Amino acid sequence: MSTVLSEPKLPAGVKLPIYMDNHATTPLDPRVLEAMLPFFTNKFGNAASRNHSFGWEAEKAVDLAREQIAKLIGATAKEIIFTSGATESNNLAIKGIGEMYRERGNHIITQVTEHKAVLDTCKRMEKLGYRVTYLPVNADGLIEMDDLKRAIDDKTILVTIMFANNEIGVVQPIAEIGKLCHEKGILFHTDAVQAVGKIPVDVNAMNIDVLSLSGHKIYGPKGVGALYVRRRNPRVQIAAQMDGGGHERGMRSGTLNVPGIVGLGAACEISRLEMDEEATKLKAMRDRLKEKLESNLDFIHVNGSMEHHLPGNLNMSFIHVEGESLLMGINDIAVSSGSACTSATLEPSYVLKALGLGDDVAHSSIRFGLGRFNTQAEVDYVADKVVDVVQKLRELSPLYEMAKEGIDLTKVQWQAH
């Protein structure tokens, strides 16, 4: 170790700042950008224009994208509905199914660690007179199939359970849920934003009826997403939530975002071809990061099941260190924290709390989201930096000192404020 105080030389493969927040969004793959560019300029036609070549050209590009997306999830092109992103897809799925199947029942089942786009939509449904069951998760972040079985009643029309969680990367038992819903004749929607393109998704093998996906989580553009809507066995109907020109089989009006859609298609195509190799690489880097942190630090906690897990995700709590102060110390690395201080609501992560973790553990959590463009050199840099800053902050932490002295922090009478 050099003791000379000078600008440290960065190892090869490391350029600061390092982006390791790929669950929030991903950079656009240059290959995707290349596919999109002509559709901003020369190929600007409206895909709904039926009587000239500009329209035909746009429609052809959109049809190709539909094929590319469908292929990635085992669907057919006609089952893909374009939207502005996964928030819209989730809204359309839940509200559209609720409205369409209202006479059959009014009960919806979801679970507590869903994204807000699902949870808040479900809350809206409750205001509209629907009943919603929010299933709990176990300490690993997984729902229990028995809970789901018990929750189903004769008024249940929809089960909506996310494929993989955006904070803790935990992958739910989607095939089992799909099988159960199929047997019971209940529609199954999954918010698969974090899973599509990262791990195998097959709507038929998994009995998924409706699925939300997004462009910008898979190295595609922002502002474009899709909803898979099953056409046979059963044929799912969705009431449009926006009135207009009747685009997308009447389910989603509005002129198609052709460049965005071309980008989403290209991103899906790349993911389909490279997913296996990429997942292996990401998992190896994630495990390396985990191992380095675990071997250099005490009082750490891995959040969520590591067995049922996205390859690029690591959510770890550095107990006795507050998340925001940790982020401040590693400000050349872009990651997220479950700390209240980093959220607009000043509440710690509801996902981590749902696992049964105390607020103090949630406050100490960091989400690492590894992606396509991260390198092993970056992983090593991040691990060293995190270890360094955590150690520094623990020198400052009265809680770490007390824990080291063997004081049970749960027995201390804190003066909450």
Next chain:
Amino acid sequence: MAYSDKVIEHYNNPRNVGQMDKNSSEVGTGLVGAPECGDVMRLQIKVNPDTRVIEDAKFKTFGCGSAIASSSLATEWVKGKTVDEALEIKNTDIVKELALPPVKIHCSVLAEDAIRAAIGDWKKKNTADNQAAAVPVAVAAN
């Protein structure tokens, strides 16, 4: 969140980190906040029994950068003051000095509470009838 230069400076070079013997009669200890709230401050003062001047101060803080900076600044400010002068330090002074944004005002409140709690603890130890221990602790804004 963008931090002020002063917050960053205190975060990078915290003053007076450490601990003193909490059983010493010259030392007053204030432990405020709670882990589930995301911040805990421990501020200690060492008071000269004759002059009532705070001769040394130490802190440790679990919390965000603003909480660390607020407590670091508090130790700087109390040093050299008498306990009565130290009680004059207001959270708003800390807000002003560190340019804390509205969402971080509670960090300054906690630092003021820590000063009061430390002084209260010292007074408790050094008052025969223990009556003077009642130093009012500001009600923290939630």
